[in-house]
Amino acid sequence: DAKTTQPNSMESNEEEPVHLPCNHSTISGTDYIHWYRQLPSQGPEYVIHGLTSNVNNRMASLAIAEDRKSSTLILHRATLRDAAVYYCILRDNYGQNFVFGPGTRLSVLP
Amino acid sequence: GAVVSQHPSRVICKSGTSVKIECRSLDFQATTMFWYRQFPKQSLMLMATSNEGSKATYEQGVEKDKFLINHASLTLSTLTVTSAHPEDSSFYICSAREWQDNYGYTFGSGTRLTVV
Numbered sequence: 320d321a322k323t324t325q326p327n328s329m330e331s332n333e334e335e336p337v338h339l340p341c342n343h344s345t346i347s348g349t350d351y352i353h354w355y356r357q358l359p360s361q362g363p364e365y366v367i368h369g370l371t372s373n374v375n376n377r378m379a380s381l382a383i384a385e386d387r388k389s390s391t392l393i394l395h396r397a398t399l400r401d402a403a404v405y406y407c408i409l410r411d412n413y414g415q416n417f418v419f420g421p422g423t424r425l426s427v428l429p
Numbered sequence: 430g431a432v433v434s435q436h437p438s439r440v441i442c443k444s445g446t447s448v449k450i451e452c453r454s455l456d457f458q459a460t461t462m463f464w465y466r467q468f469p470k471q472s473l474m475l476m477a478t479s480n481e482g483s484k485a486t487y488e489q490g491v492e493k494d495k496f497l498i499n500h501a502s503l504t505l506s507t508l509t510v511t512s513a514h515p516e517d518s519s520f521y522i523c524s525a526r527e528w529q530d531n532y533g534y535t536f537g538s539g540t541r542l543t544v545v
Contacts, residue, residue: 355536357473360520360539361539362433362522362523362524362538363473363522363524364536365534365535416463416475416478417463417524419473420472422472
């Protein structure tokens with residue numbers, strides 16, 4: 320699976336939008352972009368995934384660059400409960416496991 | 430949505446004893462389950478992949494005789510840490526993939542193991 324690069328940490332104020340970047344310059348044509356998040360002392364939780372087009376769901380939006388070498392997870396209004404480590408992971412449709420990098424630790428300030 | 434139940438959520442055991450951790454898919458059949466380990470301030474590291482009815486595949490550096498994995502049914506996988514030592518203290522997390530879902534996995538809530 321291709322590697323991703325994310326900032327180690329980010330801060331946001333409550334009720335403001337948050338843009339979490341992810342670089343994946345070696346992405347292959349069959350790699351899906353997955354985002355998971357891990358709250359303290361919890362297992363990872365699915366957030367969103369996409370292939371080429373931007374995606375929206377009740378939790379977040381995923382903006383994918385036209386060349387697919389980067390993507391951005393958008394939380395439209397951060398809440399204190401969004402404080403977590405966010406992982407951007409590439410995996411093709413036939414891949415087995417998810418390979419977790421260090422992720423981005425998001426802090427949300429009240 | 431799919432739910433994976435992991436039990437116990439935390440356990441303290443004495444050095445030299447064995448501990449069993451259960452991972453159940455509650456509303457779907459999981460042909461494949463994964464076991465991860467996470468040390469403090471670190472990311473998840475895959476330990477092994479288990480497929481129902483067959484032997485688990487262990488990642489390099491993970492002792493298969495120490496971390497016994499059983500996936501006897503489509504809804505249950507167990508991880509047994511045998512002869513536990515303090516260095517085995519960690520956060521263990523399982524995940525499961527529904528047989529027809531190639532896109533996402535569901536993770537359990539994790540088990541905090543402390544060996545004293």
